[in-house]
Amino acid sequence: MQAWYICEAPYPFIDRAVIDAHGSARANLPSRYCDPRRAADIFHEVLDEFLLCDELGINVISNEHHSGINCLHSASPLFLGILARQTRNVRILSLGTLITVRDDPVRVAEEYATADVISRGRLDIGFVKSGGSEMASGNANPVGINERFWEAIDLIEAALRHRDGPFSWEGRHFHHRHANVWPSCWQNPHPPFWAATGDPETGRELGRRGYVHTVFASGAERTIRAWDAYREGSSEMGRSAALDRFAYMGFTYVGETDEEAWEVARQLLWFLEVGDIAAPHYSSLLPGQIPPEVAPKLYRAAQAADEVAHAGRPPQGRTPMTVQDAIARGIMFAGNPDTVRRQIADFHAKVGGFGHLVLMGRSGMMTHAQTETSIRLFGREVLPRLQELAPRLVA
Amino acid sequence: MLVLHGLQSFNADSVFLGALAERGLAFAAPALPGFGGTPRPEQFDGVEDLVMSCLDLIDDLGPEPIALVGLSFGGWIAAEIAVRCPHRLERLVLVDALGIRVNSRETPDILHLFNEPAPVVAHATWAAPAHAPDFAAMPDEAVVTYARNREALCRYGWRPYMHNPRLKRWLHRISVPTLVLWGDQDGIVSPDYGRAYADAIPGARFELVGNAGHHPEIEQPQLLAAAIAAFLTQAQRREVA
Known part of the structure; x- marks a missing residue:
């Protein structure tokens, strides 16, 4: 099994009252609330965590989100550029550039090809909506x-694959008459493709295309449903899906003891409780x-x-999820190395196996030191013992 | 006469359409493709498609020039039709119409219906908040249609947001008598935007509809129908406010 580390570089230093007043942790929060010096510290810490992963054989993931405190990585290719040069060993996955908000996919292909070359062929490319x-x-x-x-x-696939000079694309959404990507990417025809989705219809198409299918913190039931759809898509194309086509992302914290790990892991749930807050006009x-x-x-x-808010009454909040709830639901792996290995093995068996484990390893007010402790323990004491996991067929 | 609806398709029991009929006006008021539960042809994704389908419809109505009335989003389509085929029109009425750009590049003309909180949009839309739709009181089917209409509106009008950057410079082609009516309390597109619209159309007359926001057809249906009927029948002009 391959392990992948992801940290979105959240910016947790905003009072909850400020977020509630804007109704969102994303899109409309004024950037005057961001202190660039603190943001720089976070970037440097997170990049150092990625480099620690590189030493320990844990692959790294760069992603992006926009205009919010949930994720300061605003442009995945920018961080790929840094990681492609500064890491030396592991694979680097972009999961990914938000291609539905980029006007020209050919530019995205250029950025990916460049990172693939700088890394000498260590890039994986993931697509997210x-x-x-x-x-x-x-x-x-x-x-x-x-x-x-x-x-x-x-279009990105075509731009990476074409090596015979300019080609033309006149599609429904994108128009590029003279696409000719330099440098050509290192891997041929292009780096492996991934995508992240929980939506079965999208999953089925991923299965037809054979991309790696990442499911994010969804628990066993929804994960099985998503991967079943993928397998249906694979069958349609006359293939069976190998375990290396499946990736599962869970919040992960490894401590010396269960108690210490569970205490710190509480911070990981900031991602859901605060980082995910989006006003209805940006969501439902x-x-x-x-x-x-x-x-x-x-x-x-x-x-x-709205009527409740207009009347000046406090909104009905969701009951915060506890660490134990999150572990029971299979969206979090936390505890000492033995505990975490057992939790991962249990989940792996429940869903019929998967070839990639993605660790969402830092969120909320977790410190750099805590994060590095977890990464070290995972790399040294958990990861080597995951290789023995055998897939079990789901009935 | 052809009446093009605004942000939402007309309800079957539209008081405004009833008021037009009571005044002896014969009209078609179709739901635009994708609105009001009608199917959207798979390739339709821009206002140009709606304009062309309305031109087909006008051809179907016969060779005689027609009166064209467009409200809000439908006003944008009406203006697009009028600059293309003024010879097919007898008269044009625009009511709180979208479709052009008036202010500077950092001053939005048209409130963003999708990126603003619902209470902000509602406050800008209605002169009297009681006219806002009450989803709790509407049948499920009506709420689904409302959401479908929003989806169609968003698909057609997201970018450039609810306007065609080229339209304003061609409004001079509109050679038929034109009346521009505007809710005096419209916060989606202001009366000043309406005045600029009228100024760009040769000879157009601008009138305010009192105590109405962006939807005079809902807040002042009788006044609006009376103003339109008066204009179309060339009856004595009177102030609407």
Whole structure:
């Protein structure tokens, strides 16, 4: 099994009251709340964590989000450039550039080809759709993103594959008459492709295409459903899907003792409790994000919430998830090295196996020192013992 | 006469359409493709498609010039039709129409219906908040249609946001008598935007509709129908406010 480390470089230093006043941790929070000196510290710490992973044989993942405190990495290719040069050993996955908000996929292909060459062929390329808040901050139409997503991928693939001079693309969403990417990418025809989605329809298409399918913190039931859809897609193409086509991302913290790990792991849930807060007009009320058939429920809920706010009453909060809940649901692996290995083995068996484990390893107010402790323990005491995991067929 | 709806398709029991009919006006008020539960042809993704499908419809109505009335988003389409085929029109009425760009590049003309919180949009939309849709009181089917309409609107109008950067410079081609009506409390597109619209159309007359926001057809249906009927029948002009 391959292990991959991801940290989104969150910026947790904003009072909850400020976030609540804006209704969102993304898209509309004024950047005057960001102290660039603190942001620089976070960037340097996270890059150092990636370099520690490089020493320990844990592959690294660069991603991006926009205009929010959940993730300061605003442009995945920029960090790929740094990682391609500063790491020496491990593979680097971009998961990914938000291609549905980029106007020219050929430019994305150029950036990826460049990172692949600098890293001497250590790049993997992942595709993700954007969330609703990013449609606003990226000025991208939230309606019809699926179609734009696949055409962008097709154009990136073509731009990386073509090596015989300019080719022309006149698609429905993208138009580029003279695409000719230099440098050509190191890997031939191109780096391995990944995608992250929980949506079964998208998963089925990933199966047809044979990309690595990453499921993010969804628990066993939804993960099985997503990967079943993938396998259906593979079968349609007359293939069976090997375990290296499946990746699972869980919040992960390894400590010396269970108690210490669970205490720190509490911070990982900041990702869900704070980093994920998006106002209804960036999520449930944004066209294209939900099928109109579920509008009665969502529109009425939003209207009721507005009435509560208008009356000056506090909003009904969600009950925060506990670390133990998160572990029980299979979205978090936390504890001492033995405990974490057992949790991962259990989950691995429950879902029928997977070839890649993605560790969401730092969030909230976790310190750099705590993060490095976890990475070291994982790399030295957990990862070597994951290689013995055998897949079990799911009934 | 052809009436093009605004942000939402007309309800079957539209008071405004009833008021037009009561005044003896014969009209078609179709849902635009993708609105009101109608199917959207798979390739339709821009206002140009709606304009061309409306031109087909006008051809179907017969060879005689017609009166064209467009509200809000439908006003944008009406203006696009008018600059292309003024000879097919007898008269043009624009009501709180979208479609052009007036202010500087850092001053949005048109409130963002999708990127602003619902209470902000509602406050800008209605002169009287009681006119806002109450989703709790609407049947499920009506809420689904409302959401579909928003989806269609977003698909067609997201970028450039609810306007065609080229349209304003061609408004001079509109050679038929034109009336521009505007809710005096419209916070989605201001009355000043409406005045600029009217100024760009040769000979166009601008009138405010009192106590109405962006949807005079809902907040002042009788006044609006009366103003349109008066203009179309060349009855004595009177102030609407």
